[in-house]
Amino acid sequence: MSNVELAPAERAELLRRLVAGELPDSRGRFGPFGGRYAPETLITALERLTEGVQRYLRDPAFQSELAAELKDWVGRPTALSHAPTLSRRWGVEVYLKREDLAHTGAHKINNALGQALLAKRFGAKRVIAETGAGQHGVATAAACARVGIPCIVYMGAVDVLRQAPNVERMVQFGAEVVPVKSGDKTLRAAIDEAFRDWVADPAGSYYLLGSALGPHPYPLLVRELQAVIGREARAQFIERTGGLPDAVFACVGGGSNAIGLFHPLAGDASVALIGIEAGGRSNKLGDNAATLATGRPGVLHGTCSLLLQDADGQVQETHSVSAGLDYPGVGPEHALLQAIGRASYGSATDDEALEALRECCASEGILPAIESAHALAGAKRWARNNAGKKILIGMSGRGDKDMPTLSQVFGGARKILAEAGHD
Numbered sequence: 001m002s003n004v005e006l007a008p009a010e011r012a013e014l015l016r017r018l019v020a021g022e023l024p025d026s027r028g029r030f031g032p033f034g035g036r037y038a039p040e041t042l043i044t045a046l047e048r049l050t051e052g053v054q055r056y057l058r059d060p061a062f063q064s065e066l067a068a069e070l071k072d073w074v075g076r077p078t079a080l081s082h083a084p085t086l087s088r089r090w091g092v093e094v095y096l097k098r099e100d101l102a103h104t105g106a107h108k109i110n111n112a113l114g115q116a117l118l119a120k121r122f123g124a125k126r127v128i129a130e131t132g133a134g135q136h137g138v139a140t141a142a143a144c145a146r147v148g149i150p151c152i153v154y155m156g157a158v159d160v161l162r163q164a165p166n167v168e169r170m171v172q173f174g175a176e177v178v179p180v181k182s183g184d185k186t187l188r189a190a191i192d193e194a195f196r197d198w199v200a201d202p203a204g205s206y207y208l209l210g211s212a213l214g215p216h217p218y219p220l221l222v223r224e225l226q227a228v229i230g231r232e233a234r235a236q237f238i239e240r241t242g243g244l245p246d247a248v249f250a251c252v253g254g255g256s257n258a259i260g261l262f263h264p265l266a267g268d269a270s271v272a273l274i275g276i277e278a279g280g281r282s283n284k285l286g287d288n289a290a291t292l293a294t295g296r297p298g299v300l301h302g303t304c305s306l307l308l309q310d311a312d313g314q315v316q317e318t319h320s321v322s323a324g325l326d327y328p329g330v331g332p333e334h335a336l337l338q339a340i341g342r343a344s345y346g347s348a349t350d351d352e353a354l355e356a357l358r359e360c361c362a363s364e365g366i367l368p369a370i371e372s373a374h375a376l377a378g379a380k381r382w383a384r385n386n387a388g389k390k391i392l393i394g395m396s397g398r399g400d401k402d403m404p405t406l407s408q409v410f411g412g413a414r415k416i417l418a419e420a421g422h423d
């Protein structure tokens with residue numbers, strides 16, 4: 001259920017405009033959502049970025065440089081894998097779009113590389129980023145090393161400790177990691193600090209945002225850079241099966257891997273688009289990150305979208321076993337897709353995601369990120385009432401980064417030793 005009621009004619013018109021490439025509009029609106037809610041000091045930088053996006057994203061020279069780097073460095077196109085054992089077990093034909101095989105292990109590199117190349121064209125002297133779990137920081141640091149531009153990553157002090165291996169990777173890629181000790185010492189404080197840095201030098205610095213969120217033009221820019229996933233998957237699926245999938249699944253945190261997969265399929269009316277959010281421990285406010293299920297409209301980090309907030313409009317803490325889905329907001333294009341009924345959104349709990357991860361490992365020899373396992377869990381549930389259908393699941397990333405969590409949950413080496421009679 002969406003919290004924004006639109007008349008049927010309005011829904012149809014918004015879908016038509018979205019498919020025709022007319023959304024976001026010139027003010028960055030996706031119907032009732034999106035826009036640009038930013039301090040006066042950043043408006044010039046955002047306008048300049050918008051002009052750059054319009055100019056470069058359609059510029060053949062930029063496009064060919066990006067395409068060459070995606071092929072040569074990222075390893076695109078990523079595979080579309082049939083999953084024979086999951087197909088047999090679930091009673092539907094399962095295909096996986098393998099962003100886990102992309103360089104640095106997830107879809108985030110598509111966006112980081114594209115924006116790093118854009119920063120270079122802008123003549124920026126440095127790139128600023130912020131990161132929570134560290135995955136966006138790693139992708140940005142790697143892309144900046146490749147493109148040859150200095151990179152500063154703001155990270156909450158608590159997260160620096162929690163995500164030590166990712167911090168080490170960023171440092172090896174030459175990034176300067178700045179621990180943020182103010183506020184909640186996690187992602188929210190890091191975002192505030194990164195914005196402060198950008199305000200101080202909006203012309204010399206490039207702010208590299210990590211999901212399909214934030215003030216216009218970021219939701220547009222990130223979608224365009226991630227849409228390579230959906231364009232490839234659509235063509236690969238037709239080539240392999242002779243037609244389109246009946247349903248497409250992706251996990252939704254900020255929403256970038258999902259919008260990358262969904263957007264190029266939005267005009268294919270027969271394809272159900274299904275996003276899966278983090279259901280966490282329970283459906284109580286604070287126990288999950290299921291923004292589209294229970295959020296209400298509001299403004300966070302520069303954009304109007306659905307938000308997890310209490311009755312007074314206070315943004316709520318969230319919980320998920322996957323750090324990458326643990327965010328109280330969601331990209332505005334998803335809020336629109338839900339409001340016009342073009343996509344639907346469900347959730348998977350921590351336990352369901354971990355169970356699906358295990359099943360995918362044992363069945364297919366593929367270790368998904370815990371984020372991606374939410375999409376698997378959602379697809380598995382859907383399959384129960386849809387026998388014989390063909391489905392496409394976005395594997396947004398690989399689970400190697402999740403080993404500490406997985407050994408905690410499943411026992412790991414300690415359990416193996418105990419079962420073998422060692423203590």
Ligand SMILES: *Cc1c(COP(=O)(O)O)cnc(C)c1O
Pocket residue numbers: 106107108135136210211212251252253254255256257258324325369371372396397398
């Ligand atoms: C960061 C991340 C996500 C969530 O981000 P989106 O912007 O919603 O895609 C999902 N999967 C993986 C593997 C991630 O690293």
